[in-house]
Amino acid sequence: xxxxKETALDKLDRRAGLDGRSTGAQRLPGTLRLxxxxxxxxxxxxxxxxDSVVFGFAYPILMLAIFSSVFGDDDPxxxxxxxxxxxxxxxxxMVATGIMLSTYQTLALSIAVERDDGTLKRLRATPLPxxxxxxGKVFLSLVTVLAQTALLLAVAALVFDVPLPDDVGHWVTxxxxxxxxxxxxxxxxxxxSSVPRSGRSASAVVVTPVLVLQFTSGVFFPVTELPGWMxxxxxxxxxxxxAQGMRSVFLPDAFAAAEPAGSWQHGATAxxxxxxxxxxxxxxxxxxxxxxxxxx
Amino acid sequence: xxxxxxxxxxxxxxxxxxxxxxAGFKNAVAGLDLDVAHGEIVAVLGxxxxxxxxxxxxxxxxxxxxxxEVAVLGEDPRHAGRDWRARIGVVMQDSRDMSELTVLExxxxxAASYPDARDPAEVIAAVGLAEKAKARTRGLSGGQRRxxxxxxxxxxxxxxxxxxxxxxxxxxxxxxxxxxxVTALRDDGTTILLTTHYLxxxxxxxxxxxxxRDGVVVASSTPETLGGREARTPVVGWDDGGVRRTERTxxxxxxxxxxIASAGPDGEVPGLSVxxxxxxxxxxxxxxxxxxxxxxxVDDSTRKAA
Numbered sequence: 202x203x204x205x206k207e208t209a210l211d212k213l214d215r216r217a218g219l220d221g222r223s224t225g226a227q228r229l230p231g232t233l234r235l236x237x238x239x240x241x242x243x244x245x246x247x248x249x250x251x252d253s254v255v256f257g258f259a260y261p262i263l264m265l266a267i268f269s270s271v272f273g274d275d276d277p278x279x280x281x282x283x284x285x286x287x288x289x290x291x292x293x294x295m296v297a298t299g300i301m302l303s304t305y306q307t308l309a310l311s312i313a314v315e316r317d318d319g320t321l322k323r324l325r326a327t328p329l330p331x332x333x334x335x336x337g338k339v340f341l342s343l344v345t346v347l348a349q350t351a352l353l354l355a356v357a358a359l360v361f362d363v364p365l366p367d368d369v370g371h372w373v374t375x376x377x378x379x380x381x382x383x384x385x386x387x388x389x390x391x392x393x394s395s396v397p398r399s400g401r402s403a404s405a406v407v408v409t410p411v412l413v414l415q416f417t418s419g420v421f422f423p424v425t426e427l428p429g430w431m432x433x434x435x436x437x438x439x440x441x442x443x444a445q446g447m448r449s450v451f452l453p454d455a456f457a458a459a460e461p462a463g464s465w466q467h468g469a470t471a472x473x474x475x476x477x478x479x480x481x482x483x484x485x486x487x488x489x490x491x492x493x494x495x496x497x
Numbered sequence: 498x499x500x501x502x503x504x505x506x507x508x509x510x511x512x513x514x515x516x517x518x519x520a521g522f523k524n525a526v527a528g529l530d531l532d533v534a535h536g537e538i539v540a541v542l543g544x545x546x547x548x549x550x551x552x553x554x555x556x557x558x559x560x561x562x563x564x565x566e567v568a569v570l571g572e573d574p575r576h577a578g579r580d581w582r583a584r585i586g587v588v589m590q591d592s593r594d595m596s597e598l599t600v601l602e603x604x605x606x607x608a609a610s611y612p613d614a615r616d617p618a619e620v621i622a623a624v625g626l627a628e629k630a631k632a633r634t635r636g637l638s639g640g641q642r643r644x645x646x647x648x649x650x651x652x653x654x655x656x657x658x659x660x661x662x663x664x665x666x667x668x669x670x671x672x673x674x675x676x677x678x679v680t681a682l683r684d685d686g687t688t689i690l691l692t693t694h695y696l697x698x699x700x701x702x703x704x705x706x707x708x709x710r711d712g713v714v715v716a717s718s719t720p721e722t723l724g725g726r727e728a729r730t731p732v733v734g735w736d737d738g739g740v741r742r743t744e745r746t747x748x749x750x751x752x753x754x755x756x757i758a759s760a761g762p763d764g765e766v767p768g769l770s771v772x773x774x775x776x777x778x779x780x781x782x783x784x785x786x787x788x789x790x791x792x793x794x795v796d797d798s799t800r801k802a803a
Contacts, residue, residue, distance in 0.1 A: 227612040229579055238609045242598065249597035249633075318593040326557060326587035327653065328579040329610040492559070 232330045239329070239337025240344075247307075247341055257307055258345060261299040262353050265291055269361045283455035288361035293447035294420035296350055300382045301411050301440050303346035308338055308390025309397075309407040317400030317493055325491040335391065342387050350379070363451070371450050374467070378446030381474040385439050388478055392485030398494050414440045419448075424461055432461060439477050442470040504568070505657050505688040506533035506556060511565035513551055513712075525551040527712035529565070533657075538679070538689040540703035540720075542696070544784050548712040549692045550590065550661060556690070557587050557659055570657055583611050586655030588646050590662050596634040600626055603634060604648050611653035623681075624648045625674055639666040647675070651682065658682065660691040664698060676701050696777040706776075710784045724779035736768035 248254065269288035277284035315321050324334060357363040366372060397403040415421060417431050418441035424432050435441045448456060449465035457465050508531040516522040526548040533539045543549045554560040555567060558574035558581075567573060572581050596603060604621055608614035621630050624644040629637065637645060643666055650658060660679070664672045679702055683689060693699055699706050700720040708716040708723070716723055733752045734743040746752050749771045756766045774782075 229583060229612050230609060235610060238606055242602070242606045245602065246597050318595060319589065320594055320596070322559070323587075323589065323594075323649070325559070326582065326585075326589070327607060327610045328583040330579065 229328055232333050233336070235329055235333035236336025236340065239333050240340030241337075243311075243337045243341035244344060247345065257302045258349055260302060261295040261349065262356055264298075265295045265353060265357060266360070273361070280453075280459040281455035283453045285452060285456075286361065286363065288357055289363040289451065292353070292357045292363055293451045294415075294444050296353060296447045296451075297382070297418075297440060297444035298411075298415055298420055299349045299353060300346055300379065300443055301386050301414075303349055304342045304383050304386030305390040305393065306407055306411055307345065308342060308387055309393040310403055312338070312391060312394035313397045313403035313407065314400040316394065316490065317403070321491045338391070339387050342383065342390075346383055366450060374446065375450040378443060378450070378470065378474075381471065381478070382439065382443040382446070385474045385477040385481065386443075388481040388485055389439070392481040392488065395485075395488045395490055411440070414438055417441075419444050423459065425459065436473075439474055442473045446470045503534060504532050505535045505537070505570060506531060506690060507566070507568045508532070508552075508556070509566040511552065511555065511567060512563045513548075513555060513560065514563055524712050526555070526562075529709070529713055531707060531714065533688060533690055535656075535688055536683065536686055537704050538683050538691065538702055539705045539707060540699035541690065541692045541707050541709055542694075542699055542780060543692075543709035547709045547784070549709055552709070553659055553661055553690065553692055557585070558582075583653060584656045586650040586653055586658040588650035588658070588660045588663055590665070594634055594642065594645075599631050599633055600637070600645055600648075601630040603645065604652055607649045608652045613654055615652050615654050617652060620648045620652045623651075623678060625671070625678075640668060640671050643667065644671070644675070647678070651687075655687065657688045657690070660689060662692055662694060664693070664695065672698070696775070696780055700776050708780060708783045716783050720776055723776060724774075724783060728779045728782065729774055731771055731773045734768065734770045734772070735766050741768070 265288065268291050269286075272287040277286055278290045279285075312321070354365060358365050366375070393407065397406040414435060417427060417435040418424070418438065419427075419435075420440070424435070424441070427435070445460065445466065448460075449467065457463065460466070462469075508529060511526050511529040511531075512524070513526040514522045514524045525546075529548065529552060531539075531541075531552070541549050541553070551560065555562050556569050556574060558569075558577055561575060567575075569577070570581060570584055574581075598606070600621060601617060604617040608617050608620075618630065621627055624647050626641060626644050626648065629641055634642070634645065643663065647660075647663060650660070664675050667675060676698070679689060679691075689702075691699075691702065703720055705717065706720050706723050707714055718724075730745045730747060731749045732743050732745050733749050733756070734741065735756055736742070744752055753766075753769065753771065756769065757764050760766050
C-alpha cells in the first residue's frame with residue numbers, strides 16, 4: 202500500500218507545477234455551476250435510494266392505480282349533473298400530493314438527515330456557497346416533481362382514460378399552480394428541516410403532517426364532508442390549495458359548485474401559496490442551521 | 498500565497514464559554530494563545546473537555562468566540578469568505594456519512610468547489626482507497642470512511658489542514674501509512690494543525706506539541722523536550738519490604754550502586770527498575786493525571802500491563 206501511496210503523492214507534487222503551489226491563481230467556480238454539480242449529486246443519490254423512490258416518487262401513482270382499480274366500477278361521481286370517473290376525480294389530489302412529497306417531504310427529510318450525519322457541516326467547511334447547496338436541492342425537487350407529474354398524467358390518461366384538458370387556459374392554470382406549489386413546498390421543506398431534533402426522528406416528524414393533511418385537504422375525499430373547523434384548519438396549509446387548484450384544471454367547471462366556496466378561488470389559491478413561499482423563505486433563512494441542535 | 502505574515506495561525510487570549518445564566522457557565526477556552534508557523538505540523542494534545550475541539554472549530558470558522566484575537570491565514574475566520582475556505586482543509590471528528598455515492602463521486606464533487614483541486618483519483622490513491630474508489634460510502638468500514646474524510650480534506654490543495662483526531666479507528670498499519678501521508682503533505686508545504694489522543698502519533702508527526710488543559714495551553718515545545726529537562730529525569734524504582742519506592746535522579750547508576758550496596762548478602766534489589774519518563778508520562782503529569790513514574794507513585798502495575 203505504501204508504494205502506491207508514494208507514487209500517487211509524487212504525482213500530486215508534480216501536478217503542483219514548477220512554482221509549487223499555484224493557490225489563488227485560479228478563480229473560484231461559479232455558484233450556478235456548483236449548483237448544477239450539487240444537482241447531479243442529489244439526483245444520483247436519490248435514484249440510488251430505493252426506499253425514497255418507492256415511497257416518495259411512486260406513491261401518488263400507486264395510489265391512483267389502486268384507488269381507481271378498486272372504485273373504478275362504482276357509480277361515477279356527479280356534480281351539477283356532470284359525471285366524472287373515480288380516476289378523474291382522484292387525479293388532482295394525487296398531483297397535489299406528489300408535489301408536496303417531491304418538494305416539502307424530500308427536502309425536509311434529506312436536509313434533516315444531512316444535518317444529523319454531519320454532511321452539512323462538512324460542506325460548510327468547503328468553499329461551496331450555501332446557494333449552490335440549495336440550488337442542488339431545488340434541482341432535484343424540480344426534476345422529480347416533473348417526472349412524477351408527467352408519469353401520473355400519462356397513467357391517468359392511458360390506463361384509466363381520464364380526459365386531460367385540451368385548451369390553453371386550463372394548462373396555464375396548471376402551470377402557475379404547479380410552479381407556485383412546487384416553490385412553496387420546496388421552501389417549506391428547507392424551513393421545516395430544522396424542526397426534527399435528530400435524523401432518526403426526522404421521518405416521523407416530517408411525514409406525519411403531510412399524511413394528516415392528505416386526509417383533511419380534500420385529497421382522498423371531498424372537503425365538504427369535513428367538519429367546519431377541520432376545513433378551516435386545513436385551509437391554512439398549502440396542500441388544500443394546490444389540490445383545489447388542480448381540481449380546477451382536471452375536473453369539469455361544473456365541479457366548482459361542489460367546492461366549499463362554490464368557486465375555484467384562484468385568487469385565494471395564489472395568495473395563500475405566495476404567502477407560504479414568502480414566510481417560509483424568511484423563516485428558513487433565519488432558522489437554518491449547518492449543525493445539529495446538540496452541537497453548540 | 499505565502500504572505501508576509503510568517504504565521505499560518507495566530508491566536509491570542511482566546512475565550513469561549515458555554516451555558517446560560519440559568520444553568521451556569523463553563524469556560525471551554527479560557528485565554529488560549531497559539532501560534533502555528535507556515536509549513537509546521539503542530540499537535541494539540543489534551544484530555545476530553547480541555548477545549549481542543551472548541552478551539553479548532555473557532556479556527557475553522559464554525560464557532561464564534563467570546564473574546565480574543567484570531568488570525569488564520571491572515572484572516573479572521575469569523576468574517577472569512579469562500580476564498581479563505583478554499584485555502585483550508587478540514588477533517589472533522591465523527592463521520593457518519595451514509596451516502597449512496599461512491600468514493601470517487603464524492604471526492605470529485607468536493608473537488609469541483611475548489612479553484613485548484615488535486616486530481617480526485619490520485620488523492621484517493623494517496624489515502625489508500627484506490628480499490629474502494631467505485632464502492633459506495635455507505636459500505637465503507639470506519640477506518641476507510643476516515644480515510645475518505647482525509648481525501649475530502651486535502652483534495653482542494655489546502656495551505657492549512659485541520660485534522661481532528663484523524664486516526665481514531667485505524668488499525669496500526671493504516672495509522673502508519675496515514676503518518677506517511679501526513680509527512681508527504683508537509684513536504685508538499687502544507688501546514689497542519691492536528692488534535693490527537695495518541696501520544697505516539699504526536700511524537701511521530703509533530704514538529705511541535707501543544708498541551709491544552711482547562712482551556713489554556715500548559716506546555717508547548719518539540720515532542721522531545723516537552724515538559725523541560727526536569728520532566729525527563731530518570732526514575733529508579735525498587736521494592737522495599739513490599740512497598741514500592743521510587744527516586745528521581747540525574748545519576749541513576751549511582752542510585753542503583755547505592756541500592757546494591759545496601760542490599761542483602763546476595764546483592765539482589767527486589768523489583769529494581771530504571772525508567773526514563775516517556776512522552777506519555779510527561780503529558781499525563783502536565784494534565785494533572787497521576788503519572789505512573791511520579792516520585793510519589795506507589796503502584797506501577799499499569800505500566801507493566803501496558
